[in-house]
Amino acid sequence: MYYPFLRGLQFELIAIRELAQEANVLDHICPIIEPVKESLNSLMLARDVVSATKWHPFLILNPAVGELVGKTGDLLSFLSCEGDSTVFRPAFIYQDNCEFIFSLIEENNLEDIMIICLEEFTHDEDLIRLLRCQEVVSIVLLEPNRHRRLDRDIKTLGKTYIRLDDLFVPEKSNSSYLAIAPHKFSEEHLFYKGDGFSGYSDFTLLPMAFQTGGWTPWAVAIHWSYLNPQSNNEIWVRHFTSETNETRSNIQGKFKEAAGKIYNAYDNGELSQNSALDEILGYYTSEKYPGLGVLKKLSIKNHMLINNQYLSR
Secondary structure: OEOOEEEOOHHHHHHHHHHOOOHHHOOOEOOEEEOOOOOOHHHHHHHHHHOOOOOOOEEEOOOOOOOOOOOHHHHHHHHHOOOOOOOOEEEEEEOOOHHHHHHHHHHHOOOOEEEEEOOOOOOOHHHHHHHHOOOEEEEEEEOHHHOHHHHHHHHOOOOEEEEEEOOOOOOOOHHHHHHOOOEEEEOHHHHOOOOOOOEEEEOOOOOOOOOOOOOOOOOOEEEEEEEEHHHOOEEEEEEEEOOOOOOOOOHHHHHHHHHHHHHHHHHOOOOOOOHHHHHHHHHHHOOOOOOHHHHHHHHHHHHHHHHHHHHOO
8 A cells, every 4th residue: 555645735635636536546545644734725625525435544633844733623623523424534743742642532532543753753662652552553654774673663563554755856956857867766665565564655756845835946847757667667757857947937838848758758658648647748738837736736646646556456
């Protein structure tokens, strides 16, 4: 099972809404959502679509970044509004906050819980005591090779255990991606079961570090993952980047340059067809620029579909 770690931004949640309507994806992908915007409107829209399916993504109730840090009560209220037809399952980021999480579990009768261990935590008796709690069913650990003793201890608990890796290496500017050749992104989908994990996770084609805001770029870079049959079906990534990047003007033309490279790669049989690819090729052939948010959505959606393509075999 693949557990993409997503921030609850508008276009990431739109990707979830669209994927919820592709039935074959639901058995192999389970999103983890860290909401970062105080307005929960996009999350509500996603819930309304997902509620019509058997999908139950995890929702982090104590975000570590964004506008909802310290506002667990707001997210608990959102979760409680679902009533008996629960869509989202509760998740907590562990930051040496064992008693805080225990109190929320008891006060709100939470169950089917995921505990996520990222960076700011100590491997001690409190963590293991929390992970042994019967209400905790899933555990996520960032880069388990850095925590070998904890990794070993978790594997004795008999719970759903997911490895999380921060894989995307960002460049200082979009134009820098022009010099980067296609390269391996991940091979965890090939080895996670043999390594004793129930699933694997990453931050899709985004870095773990959370960034807010945006600006008109000098270059358009579209990050696109694919299965590489010449490399044992590892997941590789290509950075389709515009060429005329001397100014910030004519972003539509820059999109056409970058998307034209995707078109040529698909025409040469180098990329797999899916709904994300169909959409971006549709914008290219109709000469319509969809906006940077849509391009981000399509990159994330394609990455999830590529993982599903392998897992559904």
